Amino acid sequence: MINKEAILKCIEDPMDQYQQNMTEALGDWKELLDASEKLLAGKVVRDDELSPPFRPMVKMMRLIMQVTKESEWNWSNPAAQEIFKDKSKSKIYKIFTEAIVGIVSSIIRTVEIGTLVEIGTGPGQVTSSLCKEMIENNINIPIVISDRAPSISQTGENLRKSFPSLTIDDFIWDIRENPPKELTATLTTPVLLFERFCLPYAGYIAINRIGPIADILVMEDDLNLTGKKEAPDVIYEKIGAQFLTFKEAKKTLRKTFSLIHTCDKKNIESINAIVTTFTLAIK
Numbered sequence: 126m127i128n129k130e131a132i133l134k135c136i137e138d139p140m141d142q143y144q145q146n147m148t149e150a151l152g153d154w155k156e157l158l159d160a161s162e163k164l165l166a167g168k169v170v171r172d173d174e175l176s177p178p179f180r181p182m183v184k185m186m187r188l189i190m191q192v193t194k195e196s197e198w199n200w201s202n203p204a205a206q207e208i209f210k211d212k213s214k215s216k217i218y219k220i221f222t223e224a225i226v227g228i229v230s231s232i233i234r235t236v237e238i239g240t241l242v243e244i245g246t247g248p249g250q251v252t253s254s255l256c257k258e259m260i261e262n263n264i265n266i267p268i269v270i271s272d273r274a275p276s277i278s279q280t281g282e283n284l285r286k287s288f289p290s291l292t293i294d295d296f297i298w299d300i301r302e303n304p305p306k307e308l309t310a311t312l313t314t315p316v317l318l319f320e321r322f323c324l325p326y327a328g329y330i331a332i333n334r335i336g337p338i339a340d341i342l343v344m345e346d347d348l349n350l351t352g353k354k355e356a357p358d359v360i361y362e363k364i365g366a367q368f369l370t371f372k373e374a375k376k377t378l379r380k381t382f383s384l385i386h387t388c389d390k391k392n393i394e395s396i397n398a399i400v401t402t403f404t405l406a407i408k
């Protein structure tokens with residue numbers, strides 16, 4: 126039996142730290158909305174007009190507007206890759222990383238977990254931070270990492286070399302499809318599954334694919350709270366991202382999970398955000 130109250134309690138500290146970091150770094154989310162509205166209207170938005178943490182996000186939106194005006198978006202575009210690298214090194218990305226690692230590590234220190242599953246592992250930066258936390262806290266839970274890109278095998282190999290004391294398996298998994306049988310065969314319950322910004326490209330259907338194997342689910346996705354599509358949503362739709370709302374995501378989560386919790390309520394109020402970024406679901 127999963128102790129839901131213990132989990133809700135243990136994630137308070139990482140979420141308080143997240144709120145403090147976001148408030149100090151960003152101030153007010155409206156700055157990003159205003160900048161994106163100008164971009165969508167074809168106006169110029171200079172970097173020196175923006176707070177430093179917002180600049181990588183605006184650079185990406187600026188490039189999306191430029192590229193999609195003339196052709197289809199291509200992630201292999203060198204300019205896109207360069208901006209994405211800058212974004213991954215940005216202060217806000219580091220804050221997101223610290224928050225998801227804080228949530229997951231707090232849970233595995235608090236309740237017994239059989240297997241830890243990560244979706245959308247990418248190059249493994251977040252995984253590496255989590256592995257360090259596990260070693261420092263003398264925790265050795267089997268880890269399953271996954272991504273739809275074949276490069277996940279190299280990521281797995283790199284992580285196994287860096288953390289030889291941990292058990293790390295890697296699988297290719299497009300979460301619009303059911304998990305591979307080879308993956309599910311490795312799982313020991315209860316399973317803690319977490320993902321980062323996968324739903325915008327996979328859609329609500331992904332919740333139905335990942336929900337059955339997860340006893341505890343941590344989602345890091347910007348889910349709109351108002352139901353109103355804003356300029357950033359329109360811009361990112363140009364590269365295939367879907368407009369997702371917390372209301373619809375919650376409705377889908379209810380099919381599998383008994384508790385759905387908005388983790389970052391304090392932060393939403395502090396920076397006037399119109400999205401929730403961290404959602405917890407427990408069976």
